[in-house]
Amino acid sequence: MLKEPVKEAPQVRWLIRISEVFAGMEEDIFRGLDAAFIKRLGRGYSLIRIGDPARLHASAAAKFVRWNLPVHHSWPCCPRDIPGFIEKAAQALWRKFGGDHPQTVLCGPLDPDRSNRYYKTLAANLRGRTLQLFPPECGAIRDVGAQDSRVPTLFCLVGKEGLFCGLQSPAAANGFHPGGTKYIRQSAPGTISRAGAKIAEALHQLQLDRSPPPAGSHWLELGASPGGMTAELLARGYRVTAVDRAAPAKMLDNAQGLQFVLVDAATYLPRKGTVYDAILSDMSGDALASMTRVIRLSEYLRVGGLVVFTLKLPGVATYAGVNDVEAAVVATAAAAGLRVLARTHLTYNRYEFTVFFEREASN
Ligand SMILES: C[S@@+](CC[C@H](N)C(=O)[O-])C[C@H]1O[C@@H](n2cnc3c(N)ncnc32)[C@H](O)[C@@H]1O
Structure with a gap:
């Protein structure tokens, strides 16, 4: 289902996330999207080129795409090896997207595995520093659910392959969180079933x-x-x-x-x-x-x-x-x-x- 017009130029690469349970169907999914696979990133993410981005919403293959983002800015690098990575990345985001007035900036790790804390922390720190550069309204959105689902957010994903960012509304991305995952504790006292x-x-x-x-x-x-x-x-x-x-x-x-x-x-x-x-x-x-x-x-x-x-x-x-x-x-x-x-x-x-x-x- 097309949630809103997608205006990005066809040459823009897209970051898409396919849940691990469908990993065995990826080739069919790329074919169904009419997309060319470029490379795998983090856990479950693929970088692709797609002729018609509307297929991310209006095709049989779309339901397999957990979350998507047009990559308007990327910095392929190993962030651990870059001195001052956060400051350099935040300044670049401000220069590139400051004039676009995103409703907020959200950063997440490309590998959401909870045992991998380094990039989760890096993402949180990158968000913190970037928000210091953007207008205060951007930082006022503390709960991701408070975003307007139809207004562009600057989403940033970071991992050992580098930084991948794009402007996209949560509705078009198919989730309020970077990557779409909302963590919900399943073992709280009183939990009856998953x-x-x-x-x-x-x-x-x-x-x-x-x-x-x-x-x-x-x-x-x-x-x-x-x-x-x-x-x-x-x-x-x-x-x-x-x-x-x-x-x-x-x-x-x-x-x-x-x-x-x-x-x-x-x-x-x-x-x-x-x-x-x-x-x-x-x-x-x-x-x-x-x-x-x-x-x-x-x-x-x-x-x-x-x-x-x-x-x-x-x-x-x-x-x-x-x-x-x-x-x-x-x-x-x-x-x-x-x-x-x-x-x-x-x-x-x-x-x-x-x-x-x-x-x-x-x-
Ligand atoms: C995955 S479990 C549901 C788990 C449940 N939603 C929870 O939150 O704990 C599936 C359930 O569907 C029930 N079920 C399947 N067919 C049914 C039917 N025709 N009428 C009533 N219950 C049915 C089964 O008895 C089973 O308890």
């Missing part, structure tokens, strides 16, 4: 396109057990009707705002007059079968209501196979009045995608 991090990240990502439903909204959650996502939704002040064939974690016994229904989603029938604000589906099994269950229940979703759908890929091993499943799910949803808002591979997605839909007004 899926909790997935919905937390999904709701953060959603803000690129629209606001999440306000607190108090009513969610129908399909495939809820053991309840990691349920707990996240409840913690945000939502009411949740959670459906699963399997029982929830004990921790959710008597949770306020929760109604858990132990039933197959294929047969669940909401009470007459029920209106949901959002549907979340994390059901295991065939994605098209899951979408069919969502569609049956979308009759109870208000117009403009949100669907957060985990598109799982059991038994689908090829690039073409993944595209076929996604196309079938999206077409079936569209025929039922569910329009795709965004689709992405989140940090906390495994071999699956997260697709956001909105219920359209029926004719």
Whole structure:
């Protein structure tokens, strides 16, 4: 989906990030983007040339691109070996981008592995020094979620291969953070399952396109057990009707705002007059079968209501196979009045995608 016009000249190189889970499909992905691979950088990043940057948003291959950035400035070097690297890099950024008035400057490491602290610290220090040179408004954005998703940010990625920077809005880059990763602690006390991090990240990502439903909204959650996502939704002040064939974690016994229904989603029938604000589906099994269950229940979703759908890929091993499943799910949803808002591979997605839909007004 094209989120906004992409005006960069075709000769600009692009930094794209493909999640490691799809590493085996990279050649197909580059072909699908009509892109020429130049070289690998950091972990999961590739430098490419692409004839039509719109393909990063509007092609079947686009969903495999976790995050993207036009490289408007690069300094290929080994930063560890350059005396005064931060000062020289910050001055160059100010000279080159000071007149472009980015909303803020964000720097991150090309290798996000948490054991590799050097470049994470270097990125943080580079941001700190660069912001001293840019107008104070740039530094006023402390939380990345406070960015306007449609206004260009100066994103900078740094690693042992050098510094790669570009101006791009978070919506066009497909994430608020440099590289797209939002770190979410998964082992906090009270964490029921890893899926909790997935919905937390999904709701953060959603803000690129629209606001999440306000607190108090009513969610129908399909495939809820053991309840990691349920707990996240409840913690945000939502009411949740959670459906699963399997029982929830004990921790959710008597949770306020929760109604858990132990039933197959294929047969669940909401009470007459029920209106949901959002549907979340994390059901295991065939994605098209899951979408069919969502569609049956979308009759109870208000117009403009949100669907957060985990598109799982059991038994689908090829690039073409993944595209076929996604196309079938999206077409079936569209025929039922569910329009795709965004689709992405989140940090906390495994071999699956997260697709956001909105219920359209029926004719
Ligand atoms: C990956 S788990 C969900 C994890 C959960 N979202 C969490 O946050 O902990 C998938 C769940 O889908 C449920 N499921 C699959 N098909 C279902 C169906 N037709 N009706 C109800 N639940 C279903 C399974 O029982 C399983 O609990």
